[in-house]
Amino acid sequence: MRQPQQLLQQALQAAAGHADARAAGAAALQANSATGMTGKQQQQQQQRRRRRAWRLASFGSDLPGAPALLHALPGCSLTYLHLGLQPGAAAERAKAQLSQLASLSSLQQLSLVGSPGLGPGYEVPGGCLAGLSQLGQLTTLRLAGRFLGVKQLLQQLLAQPLPLRQLTVDFVGVDERLALPSTAHLTQMTELIIGSSVQDSAALPERLQSLEWHKCTDLAPVLALKQLQHLTLCPDFAERQRLLELASLPALQELHLNYRGVLAAAAGAPTSALLPQLRALRLLTSALMTPTKQHMTAILTGAAAATQLTKLRLHFNPLSPPLDTPDAQPLCASLTGLTWLKVLFLSSEHCVPGDALALTALTGLTRLQLYNMGNGMGDAAATALARSLQHLSCFNLIKCSVDLGSTAFLAAVGQLKQLTYLCLQHSGSELTLHGLMQLTGLSRLQQLIVDKNADVTDAVLHGFKAALRQQ
Incomplete structure (x- = not known):
C-alpha cells in the first residue's frame, strides 16, 4: 500500500503534468507567430507559460x-x-x-x-x-x-x-535560556510574537506596532519602542513596579497582561489601576501553588480597579481557599464596576452562593465562560444572566449547577439571538428533547456542545443543527 506522502506527491506531479500539457498545447498553437525568435528564446517562453x-x-x-x-x-x-x-x-x-x-x-x-x-x-x-x-x-x-x-x-x-x-x-x-538575536535590522517589521522559550532580546525593530512576549525578563527593549500600539506581556521580573513605566510609551493604546501563578498576579495587582492602557488581564494559577485569601483578595481588588478592562480571565485552581466564608470577598460581585468588559472567563470552585447573579450588571458582555462555579451559580442566577446579557455571542457553562430541565432558563437562552457558540456541560442534569427544541430560534448558532443522553443523541443533534442551517 502506498504511503500518504507518496500519494500526495503523485497528485502534485499529476497536476503539474496536466499544466505542462496545457502549456505545450498553447505553445504549439502560437508557434507560427514566434517568427524572429531564437530557439533559446522560444524555450524560455515555453517555460514561462x-x-x-x-x-x-x-x-x-x-x-x-x-x-x-x-x-x-x-x-x-x-x-x-x-x-x-x-x-x-x-x-x-x-x-x-x-x-x-x-x-x-x-x-x-x-x-x-x-x-x-x-x-x-x-x-x-x-x-x-x-x-x-x-x-x-x-x-x-x-x-x-x-x-x-x-x-x-x-x-x-x-x-x-x-x-x-x-x-x-x-x-x-x-x-x-534563549535570547532572540537582534531584529533591529528588520526595518519593515510591525508585528512580533515571542513565545515563552525566548526570555531575552538584544534589540527590537523600532517600527513595531504590535508585540506579544510570553516571558519578558527585561523591559528595556520594550520601552524603546516609540511606535508600539498593542502590547501583550507576561512579566517575569521581580520589580513589579517597573510595569508602571509602560504607561510612558507614547503610542501605546492597548496593554494585555498575562500572569502565570498567583504570586506574580498578587504582586502585580497594585499596578493595574495605574496603567490607563490596560485592556486585558489574565491569570492562570498552578495546581502546585495554593493561594492564600490575602493573595486572592489582592488579585480581585487589582482587577476591579482596572476599570478600562475589556477582557478578564481569572482561573483559580480547585485548591484555592473557599470564598464562601463570612469574611470572604465575593468573586463576581467584586467585578460589577467593570462595565467595559466584553469577554469574561471565571473559574473558582468555592464561591459565595448565588454570586454569579451579580454579573447581570455587565450588560456589554459578548463572551461569558464560567467554569466549575459550584454554589456560585444556580438556576436563578443562570436564568437572570441569559435574560440580561442580550449581546452574548458565546455562552459557556461547564460544571455549573444549572437545571437543564428548567423551562425558564432554556427559554431565556433561546432568546439570545446573537449566539454563535453555546456550551452546557456537566451541570448535574440532562438536557431533554423538549429542552433542545427551545433552542431552535438560535439561527446564528454554529456550535452547540452538550452532554449526550438517551434523548439527545448524535443523530438528534445532527438533525437539530441541520434545522438551524435551513433557517
Whole structure:
C-alpha cells in the first residue's frame, strides 16, 4: 500500500503534468507567430507559460518528509506554505530539500513547525534556510514547535535582510535560556510574537506596532519602542513596579497582561489601576501553588480597579481557599464596576452562593465562560444572566449547577439571538428533547456542545443543527 506522502506527491506531479500539457498545447498553437525568435528564446517562453499554467496559492503538510514535496510546488503562484517538520527516516531523506524554499518566488507567508509532543526535535541542516533572503515578497514567518539547534537556527534566519512584517518565534522543549538575536535590522517589521522559550532580546525593530512576549525578563527593549500600539506581556521580573513605566510609551493604546501563578498576579495587582492602557488581564494559577485569601483578595481588588478592562480571565485552581466564608470577598460581585468588559472567563470552585447573579450588571458582555462555579451559580442566577446579557455571542457553562430541565432558563437562552457558540456541560442534569427544541430560534448558532443522553443523541443533534442551517 502506498504511503500518504507518496500519494500526495503523485497528485502534485499529476497536476503539474496536466499544466505542462496545457502549456505545450498553447505553445504549439502560437508557434507560427514566434517568427524572429531564437530557439533559446522560444524555450524560455515555453517555460514561462508552463509556470503560469500550474497554479496553487496555498499548501500545507504535516506528513513525515514534507520537504520532499517542495520541488513539485509552483513557485510563481504559491503565497502561503505550512510545513510540519517531523524527525524520522523520511525526514532524514528530505531534509536537504528545504533549500527548495528559495525557489518559491511568490511566497508571502511561511510557517515551519517542528515536531510536536515530547519526542526528539527536528534538525535543520546548516545553510538550508540561507536562501530565504531571495524571497522578496515574504512578509510573514512563523517558527514554532520542537527543533534542535535553536540558537543556530535563529541566527541563520534572522541574520538575513528579510522583508518581514510579521514574525512569530514560539519554540518548545528549549532547556537553556534563549535570547532572540537582534531584529533591529528588520526595518519593515510591525508585528512580533515571542513565545515563552525566548526570555531575552538584544534589540527590537523600532517600527513595531504590535508585540506579544510570553516571558519578558527585561523591559528595556520594550520601552524603546516609540511606535508600539498593542502590547501583550507576561512579566517575569521581580520589580513589579517597573510595569508602571509602560504607561510612558507614547503610542501605546492597548496593554494585555498575562500572569502565570498567583504570586506574580498578587504582586502585580497594585499596578493595574495605574496603567490607563490596560485592556486585558489574565491569570492562570498552578495546581502546585495554593493561594492564600490575602493573595486572592489582592488579585480581585487589582482587577476591579482596572476599570478600562475589556477582557478578564481569572482561573483559580480547585485548591484555592473557599470564598464562601463570612469574611470572604465575593468573586463576581467584586467585578460589577467593570462595565467595559466584553469577554469574561471565571473559574473558582468555592464561591459565595448565588454570586454569579451579580454579573447581570455587565450588560456589554459578548463572551461569558464560567467554569466549575459550584454554589456560585444556580438556576436563578443562570436564568437572570441569559435574560440580561442580550449581546452574548458565546455562552459557556461547564460544571455549573444549572437545571437543564428548567423551562425558564432554556427559554431565556433561546432568546439570545446573537449566539454563535453555546456550551452546557456537566451541570448535574440532562438536557431533554423538549429542552433542545427551545433552542431552535438560535439561527446564528454554529456550535452547540452538550452532554449526550438517551434523548439527545448524535443523530438528534445532527438533525437539530441541520434545522438551524435551513433557517
